[in-house]
Amino acid sequence: MKRHEAREKALQTLFQVDGTELTIAEATEHVMGLERDNFYDLLVQGTHTNMEAIDExxxxxxxxxxxxxxxxxxxxxxxxAVFELAYMEDAPASVIMNEAIELSKTFGDDKSSRFVNGVLSKFTDELAN
Structure with missing residues (x-):
């Protein structure tokens, strides 16, 4: 599975869990079935496990x-995106930001991509300093 597809599936999984009673395992089963991917697993588990720190x-x-x-x-x-930027070091910030913007164009509304870009730009500027 390519990373873009893994990010899409991770978004779908984490979206299902946000504000519901579903567990990560249940949401993963809904999205992935029996298929497994290491990057997907890392992204879902890492984002979910570090959510409080990410939110801060x-x-x-x-x-x-x-x-x-x-x-x-x-x-x-x-x-x-913040999980990838703050906790992973295997992709450049520009790639992570671009992927987040593309996801927001696909799954969000007309203003989503500009909003996501603005927030992540501030975050990456802070990380660079």
Whole structure:
């Protein structure tokens, strides 16, 4: 499975879990069936396990928004991207940002990609300093 597809499936899995009673295992089964992918597993487990720390990192970059008010798609995309940017070192920040923007174009509304780009730009600027 290519990384872009793994990110799409991770988004679908984490989206299902956000605010529901579903477990990661149940959501993974719905999205992946019996198929397995290491990058997908790392992205889903890492984002879910580190969600509190990721949310704290995100809060400082949301102007006039709270995490709770964000649409679920954007919140999930941002969480995944921040996990990759902050905890993984195998892809350049520009690739991670581009992937997040593409996911927001596919799964979000007309304004999603600009919003995701703005938040992640602030986050990557902070990481660079």
């Amino acid at each position: 990192k995100l809060k400082g970059h949301l102007e006039h928004w709270t995490l709770e008010r964000l649409p679920k798609v954007e919140r999930t995309i941002l969480r995944m």
